[in-house]
Amino acid sequence: VAFNNKYRTILHADMVHLKRADGNGIDALLHVEPVAAKCRERAMLVVFHQSRAAAINTTLRVPLYYSGLDDVASVSRMGGEATTVRLRRDFSVTVRVEMAPASVAWWVFESPPGSAKRADASQRSVITHTPG
Numbered sequence: 001v002a003f004n005n006k007y008r009t010i011l012h013a014d015m016v017h018l019k020r021a022d023g024n025g026i027d028a029l030l031h032v033e034p035v036a037a038k039c040r041e042r043a044m045l046v047v048f049h050q051s052r053a054a055a056i057n058t059t060l061r062v063p064l065y066y067s068g069l070d071d072v073a074s075v076s077r078m079g080g081e082a083t084t085v086r087l088r089r090d091f092s093v094t095v096r097v098e099m100a101p102a103s104v105a106w107w108v109f110e111s112p113p114g115s116a117k118r119a120d121a122s123q124r125s126v127i128t129h130t131p132g
Contacts, residue, residue, distance in 0.1 A: 007108075009039035016066060024051050026097065028060060034068030036111060043067035043109040049099040057098050065091040067109060074112045078105055084112050 004011065013033040021027035027048040033039055043064055049056050064073060064087060073093065076082040085093050099105055 007041065007044060009033065010041040010044045010108075013038075014066065016063070018045075018060065018062070021048070021050060026050070026056060026058070026060075026099070030062060032064075032066040032068075034066060036068065040110055041108050042069050042073070042111060045095065045107040045109070047097055047099065047105050049101065049103050049105075052102045055098070055100050058096075060095050060097050061092050062095050062107075062109075063090070063092045064109060069109065069111065072112050074110045075107055076110075077107050079108075082110070 010031050010033050013031050016030040016032060018028040018030055019026055027050060029046045031044040031046070033042055036042065043062075043066075045060075045062055047060070067073075069087060070091065072084055072086050074082045074084055075093070075095075087093055093109075095107055097105070
């Protein structure tokens with residue numbers, strides 16, 4: 001219940017299915033919220049490892065285009081310490097996925113400290129024209 005309450009807004013945001021479930025590997029879902037004023041989290045990657053037989057150790061390309069992040073992101077795994085990563089030209093990052101059998105993991109992507117103001121300003125910029 002605490003997890004749902006903490007991440008309610010991002011969990012109810014738009015979702016991108018990155019990797020479909022096949023019964024043996026991972027299932028990856030990306031929740032995205034491009035409007036920084038709605039919540040601190042801009043994206044949340046949730047990965048389910050379905051196999052009960054073996055652990056998994058792989059990398060996953062995470063497209064952050066729909067999150068509104070454009071240059072850098074602050075990423076943390078399962079509430080751990082956040083690190084800053086630079087987005088590629090296609091607005092993606094690579095995440096290392098190491099999981100035990102039949103487990104769940106999640107990563108939270110946020111605007112780094114100091115860049116949230118700039119992101120909010122770009123969301124609200126409006127040009128008005130007064131006839132005269």
